[in-house]
Amino acid sequence: KAGVTQTPRYLIKTRGQQVTLSCSPISGHRSVSWYQQTPGQGLQFLFEYFSETQRNKGNFPGRFSGRQFSNSRSEMNVSTLELGDSALYLCASSLGDREEQFFGPGTRLTVL
Amino acid sequence: EDQVTQSPEALRLQEGESSSLNCSYTVSGLRGLFWYRQDPGKGPEFLFTLYSAGEEKEKERLKATLTKKESFLHITAPKPEDSATYLCAVQAGGNTPLVFGKGTRLSVIA
Numbered sequence: 738k739a740g741v742t743q744t745p746r747y748l749i750k751t752r753g754q755q756v757t758l759s760c761s762p763i764s765g766h767r768s769v770s771w772y773q774q775t776p777g778q779g780l781q782f783l784f785e786y787f788s789e790t791q792r793n794k795g796n797f798p799g800r801f802s803g804r805q806f807s808n809s810r811s812e813m814n815v816s817t818l819e820l821g822d823s824a825l826y827l828c829a830s831s832l833g834d835r836e837e838q839f840f841g842p843g844t845r846l847t848v849l
Numbered sequence: 850e851d852q853v854t855q856s857p858e859a860l861r862l863q864e865g866e867s868s869s870l871n872c873s874y875t876v877s878g879l880r881g882l883f884w885y886r887q888d889p890g891k892g893p894e895f896l897f898t899l900y901s902a903g904e905e906k907e908k909e910r911l912k913a914t915l916t917k918k919e920s921f922l923h924i925t926a927p928k929p930e931d932s933a934t935y936l937c938a939v940q941a942g943g944n945t946p947l948v949f950g951k952g953t954r955l956s957v958i959a
Contacts, residue, residue, distance in 0.1 A: 741892070770946065770947070779949055779952065780936065780938075780949040782946040785946055787944075792944055793944065793945065793946045795946065827892050827893070829892075829893075837883060837898050838883075838895070838947065839895055840885075840894070840895075841892050842892045843890075843891070843892050
């Protein structure tokens with residue numbers, strides 16, 4: 738059974754640009770969550786989508802947005818990039834509530 | 850506000866030297882507590898889910914336990930390949946997101 742896949746794996750952008758990251762969940766999983774991981778803050782929740790609807794949102798500015806498609810694939814977008822957005826962005830999928838989340842390998846974003 | 854505190858931040862063990870990692874939490878109505886292992890540059894790998902106080906789960910050299918205030922991850926006779934960061938997360942009632950601790954960085958020396 739294929740795991741969670743994320744593309745691209747590495748990305749270098751400059752301040753002010755925007756970026757789109759993609760996540761394909763495990764087949765059959767309908768919930769997709771996104772996290773930002775930095776050395777200082779650890780794993781911080783961005784948002785969660787379930788059946789194309791945003792169910793939860795973390796405490797991040799409106800520059801961070803996401804969506805989920807009918808096949809459960811998800812994308813997140815960051816506009817007007819800042820240096821502080823440099824991080825590992827992780828996607829996780831699960832069958833539903835109270836179920837363990839399975840993580841992808843992450844996208845390493847570097848903002849110069 | 851739901852909070853998770855992991856200790857110690859870093860732990861260095863000799864191969865075969867057993868120890869425990871701690872995860873203390875405050876949450877309104879625990880729905881589940883999750884343990885993950887993360888290797889450098891990779892996504893977290895799921896290890897265990899614990900749902901109620903008194904529950905225990907085991908996998909190879911790892912054993913996770915849960916009380917009403919904390920969880921322990923016991924590592925018995927660790928090997929160098931057990932070196933990783935171990936993350937703890939909790940989920941409160943309802944459709945709430947996971948809240949992660951900052952992890953314990955474990956190094957096992959041969």
